Amino acid sequence: MVCAVWAVSGVREYDGPRLSRGDVIDLEVTGVAHGGICVGRYEGQVVFVRHTLPGERVRARITDAPAHARFVRADTEAVMRPVPERVSPPCPYAGVCGGCDWQHVSMDGQRALKAAVVREQLTRLGGEDPQRWMDLVVEPIPGDVDGLGWRTRMRFSVDGQGRAGLHGFRAHEVVPIDTCLIAAPGIRDLQVTRRDWPGHREVTAVAPAASTPVAIPDAKPGIVKVREIADQRVWRLDATSFWQVHPGAPDALISAVRAAIQPRGGDHILDLYAGVGLFAGALAEDVGEAGLIEAVESDLVAVRGARRNLHDFPQVRIHAGSVDRWLGRQEIGHCDAVVLDPPRTGAGKRVMASIMQLRPRAIAYVACDPAALARDIATAKRAGWRLSAVRAFDAFPMTHHVECVALLEPSDV
């Protein structure tokens, strides 16, 4: 499969005849775009089409033709010329449920698509030379064989009849499903979709590594606690606090972060967007009691979790508050390394600028959105930093999501 990539913002103005919702067209699919969609052109008009693959010829129905948009959206109805990466989706709800994008693609094919998207974001938004990342691969999370049974956290929506299900793609309707194949066995055993949830809006299901799975209707923070295992430690956290959803992801990311910043005894390290303290806890022994790790997190329930989990490390300080404001207020002057794990929107220019002023020798940027990562990389590069390494992990098989760990270093090092 040749993974040409299309940039959504690169779509040119189109003045020809317009396709309308419901039209059925035959289409050569030429590329993949960020977001679990592929791209082709129909009589010059750009078509973003789901459930296909680059190189395929498909019959597709137009699902959305926004009046002022320069493109239409479509879904595949028949595949006239499949590519070898196409497989029969393991899940019977593939195509109906909006949770997965790549059920119809082999695991190697999914990773090739994700690698192409990461490469394209680094090039287009991050200003990287396209040749530089040609060898970038998306690594499977150790232990993941078939991309199923990994999701340890799920949020089900409840419809007016009290039935729990998952949303269709870009849809408000709840698809009643019997079971979800990417859900971890502990979540499947809860049988959330076979029970009634009258009067509730949603059900949060968590299958932790070291405590009993729980299904919580309309979950509120601060009530249900779970236990996870990472870096050979047990972590106690609120069921609503952030934790990587793939059970192998915390260890894979810790090891990538360690390899990136190479912590030394006595180091002063910032763990920004720290959650319940995953990276701070993992790096605490590396820096030893002569070192200092400052973890910053805005969610007060997660902060309580971090304090409880890391109270045995005198070298760890946990700060409650927004990273932006904390960096602005502190007179840190210098730190040795930074772990940066922001939400999907990325860190942004101000946070990046504040971090770079501290002149750390390395920033390990953990990113769940390669576009946000690439924008922040561009900010760092404008300030004289360079992107030294990138690893990408298949932490969300069957979906278009991918987790990256990038190493940024000052150019003069």
Ligand SMILES: C[S@@+](CC[C@H](N)C(=O)[O-])C[C@H]1O[C@@H](n2cnc3c(N)ncnc32)[C@H](O)[C@@H]1O
């Ligand atoms: C992607 S999670 C990472 C958590 C942690 N590093 C981990 O791997 O478990 C992002 C975290 O940033 C927190 N957060 C979001 N915006 C923030 C902000 N402006 N300042 C501080 N923390 C923030 C969220 O509450 C969440 O815990």
